[in-house]
Amino acid sequence: MSGSTQSSDTPATPAFSFHRYAVGDATIVAVFDGRNPIPLADGFVPNASRADVSAALAAAGGDPDIVPITFTPIVIENGSRRIVIDTGTGEANVEASGGKSGWFQTNLTAAGIDRREIDTVIISHFHGDHINGLLTRDGHRAFPNAEILVPQAEWDFWMDDARMAATPNDRAKAAFANARRVFDQLNRQVTPYAWNKEVAPGITAVGTPGHTPGHTSFRASFGGETVFIQSDVTNLPALFARHPHWQAAFDYDGEMAVATRLRIYRELAAAGTRVQGFHYPFPGLARLEKLADGFNAIPVSA
Template identity: 35%
Template sequence: MTIEPSTTSRLPLASRRSFLAGAAGLVSAAALSVDGRAFAAPVSLPQAGPPSFYSFKIGMFDALSISDGALLIEPLFPSVGLNAAKAEFDALAAEHYLDSKRGVFHMNHLVVNTGRNLVLVDTGGTSALGSMMGFLPRNLRMAGIDPGDIDTIVITHAHPDHILATTGTDGKLAFPNAQYYISDKEWAFWTQENPDLSGLKFPDEFKTFAKACARTNLGAIKERVHMVVGDREIVPGIHALPTPGHTPGHLSLVVDGGSETLIHTTDVVHHSVTALAHPEWHPIFDQDSDLAVATRKRLLDGLATDRTLAMVYHFPFPGLGHVARSAGGYAWEPNTWTW
């Protein structure tokens, strides 16, 4: 299956005369008077939903960033900087127009058509995580992909926002024809009797939910799962890059399309400002904070040095760009959209 970029139909342009005549008629037909001044009647504007998909190339590979929606985190501080000084965080937030009371974390799923495999990275969440989540199946179909078309799924790690939608409400696999790939360390951790989540700074109820989510969804793929050991090739052109700390067996991915390479960092970084300006800050999401910091610094340094295209799961859609060095830390330079 080939993923074709979307096209935008072009509407014929109205003539200047007909446009002005129509506009004048609209104002005269529906005008409001306030203090003797006439105003055109306001129209009802549509409420935007989540983004859908964005097509791009990785060398010779066709690729898509597909949105599953977003997760609302309240408050943003100290959620993305448990060890940050509030004054320093507030200064950074003011500089970058951040709302310290809330943060929106996008869910950007990578789809790669290598010509041999149609690969999806992670299966996404559901509305159980919030009303802004669970749009991956709809947006796949909008991109012309039936879930049954996916033959390869890489599970980067087993947090609920990455695997909760592996099965549907009927308990059946949402991607019925896929083979699944996950780090052997990640599988071993989440399938043990009682995974130790003491490193996560979440309420106990969420930890219980995360364990149940892993038990159900990983259990559903046990007959078709493949263990990824180290930095092995998953399918031709896509390699695993072990990046532990966020979880014990967390994976990033290297996608080599020949003339271009993309590194999908998944959850090594979470926030497009705080995680780059201060990679030493501890977000509540990392299980082993110290190891996660070391991994984050190493990966960001490599991306900035090599100037490699990156995709980040939780950055603003479509999550594509480059990492640049900036004032003792790093900065995110999003790609300009093309179509």
């Protein structure tokens, strides 16, 4: 099931907004937060030439000079529980982005989900497009009745003052500052979780470091069926699934990100497990096909 909505007092929301599909006896709701088409820049893939990246974009049917970054948080409906995994770029980003993103709350409402009924929010990692939606436009809790779960390894890294002071990378410095801003607004009221443990019934945290030091994915299994919620193991699949050895400029440890991607994608392709990707083209659901030199993410709707 899909749907759309518009709001009269903000820039027009995209024509699609949410998509429901079943995983056993649970329901996944992919909720569109937006898409940011960014101009391809030199160094977007530090270990590939701009010409090769442009060719990969064109081969996937896209503009060779534009990288279309999609943002898709999800909700898991399991019995009486409603669990959000990652929160998008935040309501304030609707205006800041000129209407390109920040639509998670609007589209959550379109899907018939009241944010006050969300009982758990699980965060995969601390980049702004995953945590900024924890706050409302005016800086309050976006999910007032939810427990917020964060990876212990991610919390330990980004909340370490010595690491923040020592980082030489401007992008990482900005990420440190933003993580402090968001979690300080929440009075740091979070519950850390460990890898290889259930964080909620049916949802197991899987350590997938590299994109960030504590980056986490999730194996969601209900009624004998599974979907692997890969978070940012791969950004745009036309680039980083098709060419898994490429590193993204925003990977904290590019070599580790590549090793993680190869390990996880080989396992998922061999098992035929459905994959939900935060930055995949909406609604972000695919199956992976192993190719001689990479992987093909084949979109599926259910």
